[in-house]
Amino acid sequence: MVDVYQVNNDIQMKLVLFIMVMTWLSIINAQTTSHETRLHSNRPGRFLALPVPKKCSSRPKEFSYRGHNYFLSSHVAAHKNQKVDWLDARNACREYCMDLVSLETQDENNMIFRLIRQNNVPYIWTSGRLCDFKGCENRPDLEPKALHGWFWSANREKIAPTSRIPTGWEINPWSQTGHKKQRQPDNAEFDITKTTESCLSVLNNVYDDGIAWHDVACYHEKPFVCEDSEELLKYVETTNRGIRL
Ligand SMILES: [Ca+2]
Numbered sequence: 252m253v254d255v256y257q258v259n260n261d262i263q264m265k266l267v268l269f270i271m272v273m274t275w276l277s278i279i280n281a282q283t284t285s286h287e288t289r290l291h292s293n294r295p296g297r298f299l300a301l302p303v304p305k306k307c308s309s310r311p312k313e314f315s316y317r318g319h320n321y322f323l324s325s326h327v328a329a330h331k332n333q334k335v336d337w338l339d340a341r342n343a344c345r346e347y348c349m350d351l352v353s354l355e356t357q358d359e360n361n362m363i364f365r366l367i368r369q370n371n372v373p374y375i376w377t378s379g380r381l382c383d384f385k386g387c388e389n390r391p392d393l394e395p396k397a398l399h400g401w402f403w404s405a406n407r408e409k410i411a412p413t414s415r416i417p418t419g420w421e422i423n424p425w426s427q428t429g430h431k432k433q434r435q436p437d438n439a440e441f442d443i444t445k446t447t448e449s450c451l452s453v454l455n456n457v458y459d460d461g462i463a464w465h466d467v468a469c470y471h472e473k474p475f476v477c478e479d480s481e482e483l484l485k486y487v488e489t490t491n492r493g494i495r496l
Contacts, residue, residue, distance in 0.1 A: 300342035302483045304491045307348035311477075316362055319479040321352065323366060323375070334472035337450040340376040341404070344477035348484045348496065350405035351378035352476040354453075357420040363476060364462045367455050376475040378405035379451025381436075381466065397436055401451065405480060410451075426454070426463035436466030446470065 313322035324330035330343065337351075344350050354360040354377060367375065382393050382400045393400045401410035411417035413425050413436055430439035438448045448466035452473060455462050484496055 297338055299338075300345045302348045302480075302487050303346045304487050304494055306346050307484065307487050308495055310347035310349060316359060319481075320349070321476060321478050323370065323372065323476050324474045325370075325372065330474075334474055336472055337376050337380075337469035340473070340475035341378065344475065345480070345483060347477060348480055348487055349477035350480040350483070351376055352478040353378045353403035353405045353408065354424070355403065355408060357417075357422075360420075360424055363453065366476070367453060367462055372455060372474065374452050374454045374457065374473050376473050377451045377453060377464075378403050378478075379410060379464070380404040381447070381449040383447060383449055397438065401436070405478065406482070424464045426458065426460045426465055428458050428460050429465060430458070435464060438466060440468045444468070 310320065311322040311327045312320040313326055315321065324333055324340075324343070333343070335343065341351050352363060352375075354363060363375075363377075366372070379401060380403075381396060382390070382402055383396060387393060387400070398412045398414055399409075401413060402408060403410065411420075414423075414434075416423045425435040427434045429435050429437050431437050431442075433439075436448060440446050440448050446468040448468050450467055450469040452465050452467040452471070453462060454460075454465045454467075457465075488494060488496055
């Protein structure tokens with residue numbers, strides 16, 4: 252018995268775990284998007300994309316920060332005029348071993364705000380997501396959702412309570428206004444189309460509010476910023492011996 256366990260070395264265990272997590276996330280995503288898909292298109296159940304090793308090794312590296320590469324979709328020929336919904340944006344990034352950008356620190360946020368300002372980008376998708384799907388129930392730590400329910404889907408890190416200045420920051424990145432003239436997140440579209448604003452977009456002065464975070468319904472089509480995913484890079488590196496990433 253002991254020998255059997257010894258054969259299963261760390262890497263194999265991690266890979267199995269990783270595949271289980273990926274499968275689970277794919278199911279979760281298919282479930283969470285099915286409602287929106289029904290509402291806004293006839294596309295069948297959708298899944299998270301797996302990385303494409305060739306695309307990972309030749310992925311666009313527009314700039315880098317703290318060991319991660321980034322690019323703005325409109326600056327890459329293959330995505331130049333592309334505007335896509337939130338899941339398609341994640342998947343476009345994921346094929347490159349990247350994911351939508353996560354803004355965990357003020358410095359990284361400043362960098363992305365600067366990119367938006369200098370290039371006059373109207374809005375972008377980030378990996379921010381409201382945990383309002385199956386698997387998020389019975390989690391008192393996520394309640395109330397508008398305050399505590401947000402996380403970065405790229406690395407599953409929680410986002411600071413939306414009403415507060417995050418620890419280590421000087422500003423609250425959420426806009427103080429929006430469609431209802433209330434601070435964000437305001438879930439404004441729910442009142443209009445009954446679609447929850449479950450995805451986090453950075454908008455450039457859409458409400459005369461400068462560059463700021465907004466909750467937006469995930470079906471809207473926007474350009475996006477991709478950031479290296481350590482998880483996907485590690486996965487492709489482990490499964491493709493000798494690959495240069
Ligand atoms: Ca909103």
